[in-house]
Amino acid sequence: MAGERKARVLKGFRDYLPQQMILRGRIISIFRDIFERHGFEPLDTPTLEYLDVLTGKAGENEKLMYRFEDHGGREVGLRYDLTVPLARVVAMHQNDLVLPFKRYHIAPVWRADNPQRGRFREFWQCDADIAGSASMLADAEVVSIMAEALAAVGLPNFVIRISHRRILESLGLAAGVAPEQATTLYRAIDKLDKIGAEAVAAELVEVGVSPQSAARVLELASMTGTPEDLLDRLDVALAGVDNAAAALADLRELFAYLPAFGVPADRYMLDLSLARGLDYYTGPVYEATVTQPKVGSVAGAGRYDGLVGSFLGRPVPATGISLGLERIIEVVQEYDLLKTPATVAQVAVAVFPGTVAAGARIASTLRAAGLNVDLSLQPNRSVGDQLKQAARKGIPLAVIAGDAELQAGSANLKDLHSGEQEMVALSDLAASVSLRLDAMQQL
RNA sequence: GUGCCUUUAGCUCAAUUGGCAGAGCGCCUGUCUGUGGAACAGGAGGUUACGGGAUCGUGCCCCGUAAGGCACCCCA
Numbered sequence: 001m002a003g004e005r006k007a008r009v010l011k012g013f014r015d016y017l018p019q020q021m022i023l024r025g026r027i028i029s030i031f032r033d034i035f036e037r038h039g040f041e042p043l044d045t046p047t048l049e050y051l052d053v054l055t056g057k058a059g060e061n062e063k064l065m066y067r068f069e070d071h072g073g074r075e076v077g078l079r080y081d082l083t084v085p086l087a088r089v090v091a092m093h094q095n096d097l098v099l100p101f102k103r104y105h106i107a108p109v110w111r112a113d114n115p116q117r118g119r120f121r122e123f124w125q126c127d128a129d130i131a132g133s134a135s136m137l138a139d140a141e142v143v144s145i146m147a148e149a150l151a152a153v154g155l156p157n158f159v160i161r162i163s164h165r166r167i168l169e170s171l172g173l174a175a176g177v178a179p180e181q182a183t184t185l186y187r188a189i190d191k192l193d194k195i196g197a198e199a200v201a202a203e204l205v206e207v208g209v210s211p212q213s214a215a216r217v218l219e220l221a222s223m224t225g226t227p228e229d230l231l232d233r234l235d236v237a238l239a240g241v242d243n244a245a246a247a248l249a250d251l252r253e254l255f256a257y258l259p260a261f262g263v264p265a266d267r268y269m270l271d272l273s274l275a276r277g278l279d280y281y282t283g284p285v286y287e288a289t290v291t292q293p294k295v296g297s298v299a300g301a302g303r304y305d306g307l308v309g310s311f312l313g314r315p316v317p318a319t320g321i322s323l324g325l326e327r328i329i330e331v332v333q334e335y336d337l338l339k340t341p342a343t344v345a346q347v348a349v350a351v352f353p354g355t356v357a358a359g360a361r362i363a364s365t366l367r368a369a370g371l372n373v374d375l376s377l378q379p380n381r382s383v384g385d386q387l388k389q390a391a392r393k394g395i396p397l398a399v400i401a402g403d404a405e406l407q408a409g410s411a412n413l414k415d416l417h418s419g420e421q422e423m424v425a426l427s428d429l430a431a432s433v434s435l436r437l438d439a440m441q442q443l
Numbered sequence: 444g445u446g447c448c449u450u451u452a453g454c455u456c457a458a459u460u461g462g463c464a465g466a467g468c469g470c471c472u473g474u475c476u477g478u479g480g481a482a483c484a485g486g487a488g489g490u491u492a493c494g495g496g497a498u499c500g501u502g503c504c505c506c507g508u509a510a511g512g513c514a515c516c517c518c519a
Contacts, residue, residue: 064517109519113516114444115510115511116513116514276518278518300518350478382476383477386478386479388478390479392480400478402478414478419480
Protein backbone atom coordinates (compact mmCIF):
# COMPACT_ATOMS: atom_id res chain seq x y z
CA MET A 1 0.00 0.00 0.00
CA ALA A 2 2.60 2.56 1.03
CA GLY A 3 4.00 4.63 -1.80
CA GLU A 4 7.59 5.65 -2.27
CA ARG A 5 7.01 8.85 -0.30
CA LYS A 6 5.96 8.91 3.30
CA ALA A 7 2.72 10.82 3.84
CA ARG A 8 3.28 12.99 6.87
CA VAL A 9 2.92 16.52 8.24
CA LEU A 10 5.25 18.63 10.33
CA LYS A 11 5.11 18.52 14.11
CA GLY A 12 2.50 20.94 15.38
CA PHE A 13 0.89 21.34 11.93
CA ARG A 14 -2.43 19.67 11.07
CA ASP A 15 -4.91 18.86 8.33
CA TYR A 16 -8.42 20.12 8.96
CA LEU A 17 -10.90 17.49 7.72
CA PRO A 18 -14.35 18.54 6.47
CA GLN A 19 -16.19 18.11 9.76
CA GLN A 20 -13.55 20.12 11.56
CA MET A 21 -13.65 22.78 8.84
CA ILE A 22 -17.42 23.13 9.20
CA LEU A 23 -17.00 23.85 12.92
CA ARG A 24 -14.07 26.22 12.34
CA GLY A 25 -16.01 28.06 9.65
CA ARG A 26 -18.98 28.40 11.95
CA ILE A 27 -16.94 29.92 14.77
CA ILE A 28 -15.07 32.21 12.42
CA SER A 29 -18.30 33.53 10.97
CA ILE A 30 -19.68 34.18 14.45
CA PHE A 31 -16.56 36.22 15.26
CA ARG A 32 -16.61 38.05 11.94
CA ASP A 33 -20.23 39.08 12.47
CA ILE A 34 -19.39 40.53 15.87
CA PHE A 35 -16.34 42.40 14.57
CA GLU A 36 -18.35 43.90 11.71
CA ARG A 37 -21.24 44.79 14.00
CA HIS A 38 -18.72 47.00 15.81
CA GLY A 39 -17.68 48.60 12.54
CA PHE A 40 -14.31 46.88 12.23
CA GLU A 41 -12.98 46.52 8.67
CA PRO A 42 -11.43 43.35 7.23
CA LEU A 43 -7.67 43.20 6.60
CA ASP A 44 -5.22 40.59 5.44
CA THR A 45 -1.44 40.74 5.13
CA PRO A 46 1.33 38.48 3.78
CA THR A 47 2.18 35.41 5.80
CA LEU A 48 5.88 36.05 5.15
CA GLU A 49 7.54 39.28 6.22
CA TYR A 50 11.04 40.71 6.26
CA LEU A 51 12.57 39.39 9.45
CA ASP A 52 13.45 42.85 10.76
CA VAL A 53 9.77 43.83 10.52
CA LEU A 54 8.89 41.00 12.88
CA THR A 55 11.74 41.22 15.35
CA GLY A 56 12.59 43.73 17.98
CA LYS A 57 9.36 43.94 19.94
CA ALA A 58 8.58 40.35 20.83
CA GLY A 59 11.47 40.04 23.28
CA GLU A 60 12.12 36.50 24.46
CA ASN A 61 9.61 35.15 21.98
CA GLU A 62 11.87 35.77 19.03
CA LYS A 63 13.39 32.38 19.57
CA LEU A 64 10.00 30.87 18.67
CA MET A 65 9.88 32.68 15.34
CA TYR A 66 10.09 30.69 12.10
CA ARG A 67 12.89 32.35 10.17
CA PHE A 68 14.97 31.51 7.13
CA GLU A 69 16.72 32.92 4.09
CA ASP A 70 14.64 33.03 0.89
CA HIS A 71 15.92 32.19 -2.61
CA GLY A 72 17.03 35.79 -3.07
CA GLY A 73 19.10 35.79 0.10
CA ARG A 74 16.60 37.88 2.11
CA GLU A 75 16.16 37.19 5.81
CA VAL A 76 12.45 36.46 6.21
CA GLY A 77 10.07 35.10 8.85
CA LEU A 78 6.55 33.70 9.13
CA ARG A 79 4.41 36.14 11.07
CA TYR A 80 4.38 35.47 14.79
CA ASP A 81 1.15 37.33 15.46
CA LEU A 82 -1.25 39.68 13.67
CA THR A 83 -0.43 42.75 15.74
CA VAL A 84 3.00 43.53 14.32
CA PRO A 85 1.73 43.26 10.70
CA LEU A 86 -1.06 45.69 11.64
CA ALA A 87 1.46 48.17 13.00
CA ARG A 88 3.42 47.85 9.75
CA VAL A 89 0.27 48.41 7.67
CA VAL A 90 -0.69 51.52 9.63
CA ALA A 91 2.82 52.91 9.16
CA MET A 92 2.91 52.11 5.42
CA HIS A 93 -0.61 53.13 4.45
CA GLN A 94 -1.31 56.04 6.76
CA ASN A 95 -2.52 58.16 3.83
CA ASP A 96 -5.15 55.60 2.87
CA LEU A 97 -6.46 55.00 6.36
CA VAL A 98 -8.75 57.12 8.50
CA LEU A 99 -7.64 57.11 12.11
CA PRO A 100 -8.77 55.72 14.42
CA PHE A 101 -8.47 52.65 12.21
CA LYS A 102 -10.52 49.69 13.36
CA ARG A 103 -9.67 46.43 11.66
CA TYR A 104 -10.18 42.72 12.19
CA HIS A 105 -7.87 40.00 10.91
CA ILE A 106 -8.59 36.27 10.98
CA ALA A 107 -5.59 34.28 9.82
CA PRO A 108 -2.93 31.73 10.74
CA VAL A 109 0.28 32.58 12.61
CA TRP A 110 3.31 30.42 13.34
CA ARG A 111 5.38 29.76 16.41
CA ALA A 112 8.06 27.06 16.73
CA ASP A 113 6.74 26.06 20.15
CA ASN A 114 6.39 22.53 21.49
CA PRO A 115 2.86 21.24 20.81
CA GLN A 116 0.45 20.52 23.66
CA ARG A 117 -3.29 20.47 24.07
CA GLY A 118 -4.61 23.64 22.42
CA ARG A 119 -1.09 24.59 21.37
CA PHE A 120 0.19 24.19 17.84
CA ARG A 121 2.94 25.51 15.63
CA GLU A 122 0.44 26.73 13.08
CA PHE A 123 -2.69 28.22 14.60
CA TRP A 124 -5.29 30.86 13.90
CA GLN A 125 -5.84 34.12 15.65
CA CYS A 126 -8.93 36.28 15.34
CA ASP A 127 -7.85 39.84 16.09
CA ALA A 128 -9.72 43.12 16.47
CA ASP A 129 -7.60 46.23 16.99
CA ILE A 130 -7.97 50.00 17.03
CA ALA A 131 -5.01 52.14 15.93
CA GLY A 132 -5.01 55.88 16.48
CA SER A 133 -6.97 56.23 19.67
CA ALA A 134 -5.44 56.67 23.11
CA SER A 135 -8.86 56.75 24.72
CA MET A 136 -9.96 54.11 27.20
CA LEU A 137 -13.13 54.10 25.12
CA ALA A 138 -11.15 52.10 22.55
CA ASP A 139 -10.03 49.65 25.23
CA ALA A 140 -13.58 49.30 26.51
CA GLU A 141 -14.78 48.53 23.01
CA VAL A 142 -12.24 45.77 22.33
CA VAL A 143 -12.79 44.24 25.76
CA SER A 144 -16.53 44.21 25.11
CA ILE A 145 -15.90 42.50 21.75
CA MET A 146 -13.85 39.87 23.53
CA ALA A 147 -16.67 39.24 26.00
CA GLU A 148 -19.30 39.15 23.24
CA ALA A 149 -17.29 36.76 21.08
CA LEU A 150 -16.61 34.27 23.86
CA ALA A 151 -20.23 34.40 25.00
CA ALA A 152 -21.48 33.97 21.42
CA VAL A 153 -19.79 30.57 21.04
CA GLY A 154 -21.22 29.54 24.39
CA LEU A 155 -18.10 29.47 26.60
CA PRO A 156 -19.55 28.87 30.06
CA ASN A 157 -16.96 29.99 32.56
CA PHE A 158 -14.65 32.57 31.12
CA VAL A 159 -13.35 35.58 33.00
CA ILE A 160 -11.44 38.50 31.52
CA ARG A 161 -8.61 39.44 33.82
CA ILE A 162 -7.55 43.05 33.54
CA SER A 163 -4.29 44.60 34.66
CA HIS A 164 -2.01 47.50 33.68
CA ARG A 165 1.67 47.42 32.82
CA ARG A 166 2.45 50.80 34.34
CA ILE A 167 0.70 49.91 37.57
CA LEU A 168 2.87 46.81 37.84
CA GLU A 169 5.88 48.97 37.18
CA SER A 170 4.73 51.36 39.89
CA LEU A 171 4.24 48.49 42.30
CA GLY A 172 7.83 47.57 41.66
CA LEU A 173 9.07 51.11 42.16
CA ALA A 174 7.04 51.51 45.35
CA ALA A 175 8.57 48.32 46.68
CA GLY A 176 12.10 49.25 45.63
CA VAL A 177 12.56 47.01 42.58
CA ALA A 178 14.96 48.53 40.06
CA PRO A 179 13.32 49.71 36.78
CA GLU A 180 15.73 47.55 34.74
CA GLN A 181 14.18 44.53 36.36
CA ALA A 182 10.69 45.41 35.16
CA THR A 183 10.47 42.60 32.58
CA THR A 184 11.71 40.03 35.08
CA LEU A 185 9.18 41.36 37.55
CA TYR A 186 6.29 40.98 35.07
CA ARG A 187 7.25 37.42 34.25
CA ALA A 188 7.50 36.44 37.89
CA ILE A 189 4.22 38.08 38.89
CA ASP A 190 2.50 36.41 35.96
CA LYS A 191 3.17 33.04 37.57
CA LEU A 192 1.53 33.99 40.84
CA ASP A 193 -1.62 31.95 40.37
CA LYS A 194 0.38 29.02 39.05
CA ILE A 195 3.26 28.53 41.44
CA GLY A 196 2.15 30.59 44.43
CA ALA A 197 3.46 33.62 46.27
CA GLU A 198 6.38 31.91 47.98
CA ALA A 199 7.85 30.53 44.78
CA VAL A 200 7.47 33.88 43.02
CA ALA A 201 9.16 35.64 45.94
CA ALA A 202 12.00 33.15 45.78
CA GLU A 203 12.37 33.76 42.05
CA LEU A 204 12.50 37.52 42.55
CA VAL A 205 15.09 37.27 45.30
CA GLU A 206 17.16 35.02 43.06
CA VAL A 207 17.45 37.76 40.42
CA GLY A 208 18.52 40.35 42.98
CA VAL A 209 15.33 41.82 44.38
CA SER A 210 15.49 42.27 48.13
CA PRO A 211 13.25 39.94 50.17
CA GLN A 212 11.45 42.97 51.62
CA SER A 213 10.73 44.38 48.16
CA ALA A 214 9.54 41.03 46.88
CA ALA A 215 7.19 40.59 49.80
CA ARG A 216 5.82 44.11 49.39
CA VAL A 217 5.19 43.67 45.64
CA LEU A 218 3.43 40.38 46.18
CA GLU A 219 1.30 41.83 48.92
CA LEU A 220 0.13 44.56 46.54
CA ALA A 221 -0.28 42.28 43.52
CA SER A 222 -2.34 39.68 45.28
CA MET A 223 -4.96 42.01 46.77
CA THR A 224 -8.51 40.95 45.97
CA GLY A 225 -11.80 42.79 45.79
CA THR A 226 -14.00 44.73 43.39
CA PRO A 227 -12.19 46.89 40.83
CA GLU A 228 -13.34 50.10 42.54
CA ASP A 229 -12.26 48.88 45.94
CA LEU A 230 -8.86 47.76 44.65
CA LEU A 231 -8.27 51.05 42.83
CA ASP A 232 -9.03 52.98 46.01
CA ARG A 233 -6.47 50.97 47.92
CA LEU A 234 -3.91 51.34 45.15
CA ASP A 235 -4.40 55.11 45.16
CA VAL A 236 -3.15 55.07 48.73
CA ALA A 237 -0.41 52.48 48.26
CA LEU A 238 1.02 54.17 45.16
CA ALA A 239 0.56 57.82 46.17
CA GLY A 240 3.46 59.85 44.80
CA VAL A 241 4.90 57.07 42.62
CA ASP A 242 5.76 58.21 39.07
CA ASN A 243 3.07 57.42 36.46
CA ALA A 244 0.89 55.58 38.94
CA ALA A 245 -1.86 58.19 39.12
CA ALA A 246 -2.36 58.29 35.31
CA ALA A 247 -2.43 54.48 35.05
CA LEU A 248 -4.94 54.21 37.88
CA ALA A 249 -7.06 56.87 36.18
CA ASP A 250 -6.95 54.76 32.97
CA LEU A 251 -8.37 51.76 34.72
CA ARG A 252 -10.99 53.80 36.59
CA GLU A 253 -12.20 55.15 33.27
CA LEU A 254 -12.15 51.71 31.64
CA PHE A 255 -14.12 50.06 34.44
CA ALA A 256 -16.64 52.90 34.28
CA TYR A 257 -17.24 52.25 30.56
CA LEU A 258 -17.57 48.47 30.60
CA PRO A 259 -21.12 48.26 31.98
CA ALA A 260 -22.30 50.73 29.33
CA PHE A 261 -20.79 48.50 26.65
CA GLY A 262 -22.95 45.69 27.99
CA VAL A 263 -20.23 43.60 29.61
CA PRO A 264 -21.69 41.72 32.59
CA ALA A 265 -19.84 42.41 35.84
CA ASP A 266 -19.08 38.74 36.44
CA ARG A 267 -17.16 38.52 33.17
CA TYR A 268 -14.22 40.71 34.19
CA MET A 269 -12.03 41.47 37.16
CA LEU A 270 -9.03 43.58 38.11
CA ASP A 271 -6.17 41.17 38.64
CA LEU A 272 -2.73 42.67 39.13
CA SER A 273 -1.09 39.25 38.96
CA LEU A 274 -1.68 39.38 35.20
CA ALA A 275 1.38 40.73 33.37
CA ARG A 276 1.57 39.08 29.91
CA GLY A 277 4.85 38.30 28.29
CA LEU A 278 4.89 40.30 25.08
CA ASP A 279 7.23 43.26 25.38
CA TYR A 280 5.19 45.64 23.26
CA TYR A 281 2.36 46.12 25.75
CA THR A 282 2.47 49.54 27.39
CA GLY A 283 -0.84 50.04 29.19
CA PRO A 284 -3.85 48.01 30.17
CA VAL A 285 -3.53 44.29 29.43
CA TYR A 286 -6.29 41.70 29.22
CA GLU A 287 -6.52 37.96 29.20
CA ALA A 288 -9.52 35.62 29.06
CA THR A 289 -9.12 32.26 30.73
CA VAL A 290 -11.29 29.23 31.33
CA THR A 291 -10.79 26.72 34.12
CA GLN A 292 -11.80 23.65 32.08
CA PRO A 293 -10.42 22.16 29.94
CA LYS A 294 -6.84 23.10 30.74
CA VAL A 295 -5.89 25.11 27.68
CA GLY A 296 -4.67 28.21 29.47
CA SER A 297 -5.81 31.51 28.06
CA VAL A 298 -8.31 31.57 25.20
CA ALA A 299 -7.79 35.23 24.35
CA GLY A 300 -5.18 37.85 25.08
CA ALA A 301 -5.00 41.56 24.57
CA GLY A 302 -3.58 44.88 25.55
CA ARG A 303 -2.59 48.40 24.63
CA TYR A 304 0.64 48.90 22.70
CA ASP A 305 1.25 52.60 22.20
CA GLY A 306 4.82 52.24 21.00
CA LEU A 307 4.55 49.59 18.29
CA VAL A 308 3.30 51.63 15.32
CA GLY A 309 5.76 54.37 16.25
CA SER A 310 8.62 51.90 15.95
CA PHE A 311 7.89 51.85 12.19
CA LEU A 312 6.66 55.39 11.74
CA GLY A 313 8.84 57.50 13.94
CA ARG A 314 5.91 59.30 15.50
CA PRO A 315 3.70 57.65 18.09
CA VAL A 316 0.32 56.16 17.16
CA PRO A 317 -1.51 54.70 20.15
CA ALA A 318 -3.20 51.34 19.63
CA THR A 319 -5.05 48.64 21.48
CA GLY A 320 -6.60 45.33 20.55
CA ILE A 321 -7.56 41.78 21.27
CA SER A 322 -6.66 38.36 19.96
CA LEU A 323 -8.96 35.34 20.16
CA GLY A 324 -7.20 31.95 20.04
CA LEU A 325 -9.28 29.89 17.61
CA GLU A 326 -7.78 26.49 18.46
CA ARG A 327 -8.17 26.90 22.20
CA ILE A 328 -11.71 28.15 21.86
CA ILE A 329 -12.51 25.16 19.63
CA GLU A 330 -10.99 22.89 22.27
CA VAL A 331 -13.50 24.20 24.80
CA VAL A 332 -16.40 24.16 22.34
CA GLN A 333 -15.72 20.51 21.53
CA GLU A 334 -15.16 19.48 25.13
CA TYR A 335 -18.64 20.70 26.08
CA ASP A 336 -20.33 20.24 22.71
CA LEU A 337 -21.32 23.91 22.75
CA LEU A 338 -22.16 24.35 19.06
CA LYS A 339 -24.27 21.98 17.04
CA THR A 340 -22.88 21.68 13.54
CA PRO A 341 -23.96 19.44 10.66
CA ALA A 342 -21.61 16.60 9.72
CA THR A 343 -21.65 17.61 6.08
CA VAL A 344 -22.52 20.62 3.95
CA ALA A 345 -24.81 18.57 1.69
CA GLN A 346 -28.48 18.81 2.63
CA VAL A 347 -29.91 16.30 0.19
CA ALA A 348 -28.49 13.37 -1.80
CA VAL A 349 -29.80 12.33 -5.22
CA ALA A 350 -29.63 8.59 -5.91
CA VAL A 351 -29.64 7.50 -9.54
CA PHE A 352 -30.00 4.38 -11.67
CA PRO A 353 -28.01 3.53 -14.77
CA GLY A 354 -30.96 4.65 -16.92
CA THR A 355 -31.90 7.80 -15.01
CA VAL A 356 -28.54 9.57 -14.67
CA ALA A 357 -29.55 12.55 -16.80
CA ALA A 358 -32.88 12.93 -15.01
CA GLY A 359 -31.04 12.78 -11.67
CA ALA A 360 -28.67 15.51 -12.79
CA ARG A 361 -31.61 17.68 -13.87
CA ILE A 362 -33.28 17.20 -10.49
CA ALA A 363 -30.03 18.12 -8.74
CA SER A 364 -29.76 21.30 -10.83
CA THR A 365 -33.32 22.30 -9.98
CA LEU A 366 -32.68 21.79 -6.27
CA ARG A 367 -29.43 23.77 -6.45
CA ALA A 368 -31.22 26.60 -8.24
CA ALA A 369 -33.55 26.67 -5.24
CA GLY A 370 -30.53 27.29 -3.01
CA LEU A 371 -30.06 23.78 -1.66
CA ASN A 372 -26.74 21.96 -1.23
CA VAL A 373 -27.08 18.82 -3.30
CA ASP A 374 -24.89 15.72 -3.51
CA LEU A 375 -25.60 13.95 -6.79
CA SER A 376 -24.50 10.32 -6.75
CA LEU A 377 -21.53 9.69 -9.01
CA GLN A 378 -21.95 5.91 -8.83
CA PRO A 379 -25.05 4.94 -10.88
CA ASN A 380 -23.83 1.36 -11.13
CA ARG A 381 -23.91 0.91 -7.38
CA SER A 382 -27.17 -0.39 -5.97
CA VAL A 383 -29.58 2.18 -4.58
CA GLY A 384 -28.96 0.57 -1.22
CA ASP A 385 -25.28 1.37 -1.42
CA GLN A 386 -25.96 4.92 -2.55
CA LEU A 387 -28.30 5.50 0.38
CA LYS A 388 -25.86 3.91 2.78
CA GLN A 389 -23.04 6.17 1.65
CA ALA A 390 -25.26 9.26 1.88
CA ALA A 391 -26.36 8.31 5.40
CA ARG A 392 -22.76 7.66 6.49
CA LYS A 393 -21.76 11.11 5.30
CA GLY A 394 -24.55 12.47 7.48
CA ILE A 395 -26.76 13.80 4.69
CA PRO A 396 -30.28 14.03 6.15
CA LEU A 397 -32.41 13.52 3.02
CA ALA A 398 -32.26 11.54 -0.23
CA VAL A 399 -34.16 11.83 -3.48
CA ILE A 400 -34.72 8.55 -5.36
CA ALA A 401 -35.80 8.99 -8.95
CA GLY A 402 -36.24 5.83 -11.03
CA ASP A 403 -38.29 5.13 -14.11
CA ALA A 404 -41.43 4.40 -12.13
CA GLU A 405 -41.38 7.78 -10.33
CA LEU A 406 -40.28 9.77 -13.37
CA GLN A 407 -43.13 8.38 -15.46
CA ALA A 408 -45.47 9.86 -12.87
CA GLY A 409 -43.58 13.18 -12.91
CA SER A 410 -42.44 12.68 -9.33
CA ALA A 411 -39.68 11.32 -7.11
CA ASN A 412 -39.36 9.59 -3.77
CA LEU A 413 -38.08 11.80 -0.97
CA LYS A 414 -36.56 9.77 1.84
CA ASP A 415 -35.64 10.83 5.37
CA LEU A 416 -32.37 8.96 5.92
CA HIS A 417 -32.67 9.18 9.65
CA SER A 418 -36.19 7.85 10.19
CA GLY A 419 -36.41 5.83 6.97
CA GLU A 420 -39.76 7.39 6.04
CA GLN A 421 -40.32 8.23 2.44
CA GLU A 422 -43.01 9.88 0.35
CA MET A 423 -43.76 10.44 -3.32
CA VAL A 424 -43.47 14.12 -4.25
CA ALA A 425 -44.24 15.80 -7.57
CA LEU A 426 -41.01 17.05 -9.18
CA SER A 427 -42.48 20.57 -9.27
CA ASP A 428 -42.86 20.49 -5.47
CA LEU A 429 -39.60 18.73 -4.69
CA ALA A 430 -37.47 21.74 -3.70
CA ALA A 431 -40.25 23.06 -1.47
CA SER A 432 -40.71 19.68 0.19
CA VAL A 433 -36.98 19.32 0.84
CA SER A 434 -36.82 22.80 2.37
CA LEU A 435 -39.85 22.08 4.50
CA ARG A 436 -38.35 18.88 5.88
CA LEU A 437 -34.97 20.53 6.52
CA ASP A 438 -36.74 23.32 8.40
CA ALA A 439 -38.49 20.73 10.50
CA MET A 440 -35.11 19.16 11.28
CA GLN A 441 -33.59 22.60 11.91
CA GLN A 442 -30.94 21.84 9.34
CA LEU A 443 -31.35 25.06 7.39
C1' G B 444 15.06 24.52 24.35
C1' U B 445 14.34 20.83 29.04
C1' G B 446 12.18 16.47 31.72
C1' C B 447 8.65 12.23 32.08
C1' C B 448 5.20 8.82 29.51
C1' U B 449 3.51 6.63 24.91
C1' U B 450 3.81 4.46 19.62
C1' U B 451 1.42 -3.19 17.29
C1' A B 452 -3.95 -3.76 10.87
C1' G B 453 -7.89 2.15 8.68
C1' C B 454 -9.71 2.72 14.36
C1' U B 455 -9.63 0.77 19.61
C1' C B 456 -6.52 -2.57 21.79
C1' A B 457 -4.43 -7.99 23.00
C1' A B 458 0.00 -11.08 22.61
C1' U B 459 2.45 -15.19 29.75
C1' U B 460 9.90 -15.07 31.57
C1' G B 461 12.67 -13.12 25.16
C1' G B 462 9.91 -18.47 21.59
C1' C B 463 4.74 -19.26 14.98
C1' A B 464 1.73 -11.32 15.30
C1' G B 465 -4.18 -11.76 17.13
C1' A B 466 -9.40 -9.87 18.30
C1' G B 467 -13.45 -6.43 17.89
C1' C B 468 -15.13 -2.58 14.87
C1' G B 469 -14.48 -0.68 9.95
C1' C B 470 -13.38 -1.95 4.67
C1' C B 471 -14.08 -5.24 0.09
C1' U B 472 -16.94 -9.49 -2.31
C1' G B 473 -21.27 -12.59 -2.35
C1' U B 474 -26.35 -14.22 -0.69
C1' C B 475 -29.31 -9.18 -3.06
C1' U B 476 -28.99 -6.03 -11.45
C1' G B 477 -34.91 -0.26 -7.59
C1' U B 478 -34.38 1.18 -1.13
C1' G B 479 -28.99 1.94 3.65
C1' G B 480 -27.88 0.90 9.08
C1' A B 481 -29.17 -6.27 9.96
C1' A B 482 -27.66 -11.48 9.42
C1' C B 483 -24.61 -15.19 7.29
C1' A B 484 -20.33 -16.77 4.32
C1' G B 485 -15.79 -15.47 2.36
C1' G B 486 -11.62 -11.86 1.52
C1' A B 487 -7.97 -8.01 1.66
C1' G B 488 -5.07 -5.42 5.02
C1' G B 489 1.54 -5.79 9.19
C1' U B 490 9.08 -3.84 7.63
C1' U B 491 5.07 -4.32 15.41
C1' A B 492 6.83 4.39 14.02
C1' C B 493 12.03 4.65 11.82
C1' G B 494 17.48 3.39 12.30
C1' G B 495 21.18 0.79 14.88
C1' G B 496 22.87 -2.77 18.82
C1' A B 497 22.95 -7.14 22.25
C1' U B 498 20.90 -12.39 21.71
C1' C B 499 20.55 -19.07 18.95
C1' G B 500 16.08 -16.25 18.73
C1' U B 501 12.81 -9.89 20.11
C1' G B 502 6.54 -6.62 19.33
C1' C B 503 9.06 -7.34 24.26
C1' C B 504 16.01 -5.80 26.31
C1' C B 505 19.78 -1.39 25.15
C1' C B 506 21.04 3.29 22.24
C1' G B 507 19.55 7.03 18.72
C1' U B 508 15.72 9.61 15.65
C1' A B 509 10.67 11.03 14.65
C1' A B 510 5.69 11.78 16.06
C1' G B 511 1.83 12.18 20.02
C1' G B 512 0.54 13.24 25.25
C1' C B 513 1.76 15.64 30.02
C1' A B 514 4.70 19.16 32.84
C1' C B 515 8.32 23.30 32.47
C1' C B 516 9.62 27.85 29.53
C1' C B 517 6.40 30.84 27.06
C1' C B 518 1.84 31.85 25.09
C1' A B 519 -3.48 31.88 21.76
